[in-house]
Amino acid sequence: MLKGKLNAIKKEKGFIPSKRNHATGFTLIESLVVIGIFMIFAGGIYFTYSNLLEIIVDAKIKAAAIQLVEEEIELVRNLKYEDVGIIGGYPVGKLRAEKTILYGQLLFTLKSFVKSIDDPFDGTLGGNPNDTAPGDYKLVTFEISCSQCFGARPLRFTTIAAPKNLETTTGNGALFIDVFDASGVGIQGANVTIVNTDADPDITINDTTDINGKLQLVDIPPGVNAYQITATKSGYTTARTYPLDDPENPNPIQADSTIAASTITEIGFEIDRVSALTMRTKNAFCVPEPNVGLYLEGGNLIGRDPDVIKYSETVNTGESGSYTKSDLEWDTYKIIGIDAESDISGWDLFIPITIDPNTVKTITLLTEAKASQALLVNVVNEVNEVETMVPGASVELVKTGFSETLEAGVRSFKTTNWPDGAWSDKVNVDASGGTELLLDSIGGVYQSPGYLISETVNFGTSESELKTLSWNPTSQPPETGSGSMKLQIATNDDNLTWNFVGPDGTANSYYETPTGTVINTLHNNNRYLRYKVYLETSDATVTPTFENITIMFASGCIPEGQVFFKGLNSGTYTLTVQKSGFETHVSQISIDQNWQNVKITLTPLP
Secondary structure (H helix, E strand, C coil), X not given: CHHHHHHHHHHHHCCCCCCCCCCCCCCHXXXXXXXXXXXXXXXXXXXHHHHHHXXXXXXXXXXXXXXXXXXXXXXXXXXXXXXXXXXXXXXXXXXXXXXXXXXXXXXXXXXXXXXXXXXXXXXXXXXXXXCCCCCCEEEEEEEEEXXXXXXXXXXXXXXXXXXXXXXXXXXXXXXXXXXXXXXXXECCCCEEEEEECCCCCCEEEEEECCCCCEEEEEEECCEEEEEEEEEECCCECXXXXXXXXXXXXXXXXXXXXXXXXXXXXXXXXXXCECEEEEEEEECCCCCECCCCEEEEECCCEEECCCCEECCEEEEECCCCCEEEEEEECCEEEEEEECCCCEEEEEECCXXXXXXXXXXXXXXXXXXXXXXXXXXXXEEEEEECCEEEECCCCEEEEEECCEEEEEECCCXXXXXXXXXXXXXXXXXXXXXXXXXXXXXCEECCEECCCEEXXXXXXXXXXXXXXXXXXXXXXXXXXXHHCXXXXXXXXXXXXXXXXXXCECCCCCCCCCECCCCCEECCHHHCCCCEEEEEEEECCCCCCCCCCECEEEEEEEECCCCCCEEEEECCCCEEEEEEEECCCECCEEEEEEECCCEEEEEEEECECC
């Protein structure tokens, strides 16, 4: 009843519900799907259009290139046979070796190559039968490229030019060139340049080797040591011949080639991929040493009597302490320090260093402030012709009035003064003198006890091993009493946590022996170090003193198997090297230069 009245009211007021089904709109997901399908379809159309356009453009470029080459071939057909050659090259002719041609808005580069061919049909020069006129015909090659045409590759075309009549004997010879790598494998596509400036006009031939690394040129005019030949390739080293009249290389190993009439001259060149060598200069704490001068010298010779080195160069490691030579030939290289302020005191690879083809090597050179005369000793062991450094060997150098023993692979940290700020903290210690530590004095009374904590020593790596601890003076005034001078050491890897301990690893022990005390191994494999000097006295009128400290250490920044003696005087020294498991080595060495290097090979005990 009520429902009927409500419907009557809605009808009277015009609110009559429609009986039609209302269609719903697209959801967001449906819209995204439709858009995605459209994008795929549109992308496919665009991709197809782009490819078609690229094909059309590429076809037009090729058509233009072919037309230009056809014109050049037509020019060859209209030349006399003797004029089919290269201007300034050989065979001599009227074709330009390279020229640029503007075709519409495209700029093409056209290179021309002409080579005389000895056809085996009638025999070959030096063969059976012997062809005394080997220039049977000429092979003409054109290479055309468009550098401004994106993606366009160079095109090569060849044609043959033959004489109308039989070839005649020219009195010329042949030049056969082999270009191969360090393994003896022929190099395809090596660029060969042949220049003869004795000819009139000059002869310049540019060509490339075949799949076997060979280039054979026939009908070449004779000349005695007249042909300078250079072989190279992009990314490869360069080999060449050298003139006989160079005063800096009077006896070249590979002289400019001679070509004789009706004779084959054969010559080979060895090239391979270039390599790179990075030289880094650092100190014993891994800190780069900038602007170190070095001399780099290879072992390959280009001349004998006297020996003439193929490569040598003076370089500088610059502000970064690093220099990279990126186009080195495979060879064995020496690296010599020539810096006015520093000496090379070690290296992490053996010198001379061998560089193989297509390799990258990095060598780290340890440097120290230059001394008057210095000796770097390398201690090695050789097994099956492979050398390895021998760490921990004892190396003693002795001469009248001089004796010093060093451990291979170990260097020293030494402090001899404490200027203002060269310490972290101090109490009742006077460091104002700069050269020694004393107890503070007030009115002539020394304030006891006191201590000084050093500034932080950064080894540059967590790969560290502390060896021994020494200081001076080795004795104190007896009035100061027992234990008036002692030390503790703290190490860490965060440069924040400083727990000072003694030789037993606790805060209750102290280092009190001033010469060669072994440092507790708990300090190994930490990057940062501080030492704490304790001073006290039993007599307020007398103070202990502390003059210097030396800490011997090894680390990942220090090459193994090497020691460095410096500040030596000229003369003959006895060098003794000892290592457990090896025979003791004893030899005499004369010090007569500012810097010297000697390698000692130890023999294992039977």
